[in-house]
Amino acid sequence: MYSNVNKAQCMVIFMWGAVQExxxxxxxxxxxxxxxxxxxxxxxxxxFLLMHMPAEQAFWCLISVSxxxxxNYYSPSVEVIQRDALxxxxxxxxxCRPAYKHLKKVGAEPMMYCTEWFLCAFTRTxxxxxxxxxxxxxxxxxxxxxxxxxxxxxxxxxxxxxSRREAPGLCETLNVLRNPPEHILDEENLIxxxxxxxxxxxxxxxEHQAQTLKMKAEKNSNGASRR
Numbered sequence: 421m422y423s424n425v426n427k428a429q430c431m432v433i434f435m436w437g438a439v440q441e442x443x444x445x446x447x448x449x450x451x452x453x454x455x456x457x458x459x460x461x462x463x464x465x466x467x468f469l470l471m472h473m474p475a476e477q478a479f480w481c482l483i484s485v486s487x488x489x490x491x492n493y494y495s496p497s498v499e500v501i502q503r504d505a506l507x508x509x510x511x512x513x514x515x516c517r518p519a520y521k522h523l524k525k526v527g528a529e530p531m532m533y534c535t536e537w538f539l540c541a542f543t544r545t546x547x548x549x550x551x552x553x554x555x556x557x558x559x560x561x562x563x564x565x566x567x568x569x570x571x572x573x574x575x576x577x578x579x580x581x582x583s584r585r586e587a588p589g590l591c592e593t594l595n596v597l598r599n600p601p602e603h604i605l606d607e608e609n610l611i612x613x614x615x616x617x618x619x620x621x622x623x624x625x626x627e628h629q630a631q632t633l634k635m636k637a638e639k640n641s642n643g644a645s646r647r
Contacts, residue, residue, distance in 0.1 A: 441475045442467055448479050449486070459494040461539035462486065468543045468551070485541070489563055493539055501538055503631050504563075505530035508570055510627040515571060515617055519578040526590045533597040537570050545573075545600075550607040557614075564624060565614070572613045573597070576604035 445466045450458045465485060469478040486493070492500040509530045513520040523530075537545055542554055546569075557565040577596045578584055587593040603609060 438470070441470055441478075445470065445475055445479045445482060449482055452483060453487070456486070456494050456496075459539070461536070462494060464540045464543040468555075489558065490538075490541065499635070501535060502531060503628075503635055504538060504567075505534050506631045506634070507624075507627045508534055508567055510631065511567060511619060511623065512571060512574055514623065514627075515619065516575045516579055518581070518584065519574055522578050522584045522587075523574075523593065526588075526593050528590055528593050528597075533574075533594055534570055537573075538566055541566060542569060545605075546610075547602075547605055547607070550605055550610055553607055553611050567624070568614045568617055568619070569610065571617060571619075572610055573600050573604060576600060576613070 442463065446458060446462060449462065449466075450456075462482065466478060466482050469481050469485075472478075473481065509520070509523075512523075541558065542551060546554060554565055554569055574597065577600050578587065578593070583596070587596050
């Protein structure tokens with residue numbers, strides 16, 4: 421009994437220490453970058469980093485991830501995440517038109533299902549082994565792996581006629597995207613399907629340019645209408 425009590429006490433102390441480290445890392449980031457401040461979506465990213473390194477190193481890595489890999493994702497304006505959501509939609513139209521048409525049909529805008537994926541860099545979505553593989557590619561190759569992972573999940577959930585029939589409306593569609601079947605998120609399955617996507621650098625660059633110009637035009641149009 422004494423041993424069990426000690427173990428329980430040690431676990432509580434450990435968990436409290438981990439929470440305190442997470443708080444310190446996030447607080448330090450808000451001090452380092454007051455224009456962005458605290459964003460709730462950074463917490464799972466910081467927690468993931470703390471599982472691999474001491475708090476100080478996790479803090480500097482969080483800065484790199486937030487300010488370089490996910491540049492302006494955590495900005496209060498959310499313009500960049502909106503743009504990237506539209507880029508994802510455009511890429512989906514290219515690689516799996518049936519899934520794209522289904523999302524359009526049920527009124528599922530990309531911000532409804534991909535915001536957490538992108539903001540949290542899949543730390544709240546993928547199983548541990550899969551997450552490690554995705555982050556290996558993410559840290560080496562950048563944000564494109566987030567788009568490819570999102571596309572694989574969408575295609576896995578809605579790529580077949582059967583899966584689309586099982587998600588006839590908006591609520592059913594969002595539910596399956598937010599809770600994908602385990603086999604879709606399996607490490608080997610996901611990475612293999614990511615590598616098979618028929619996308620190249622030109623596809624990303626073209627879609628990025630198209631959506632950036634579209635958002636600028638809409639912004640200018642809204643500005644002119646308010647004058």
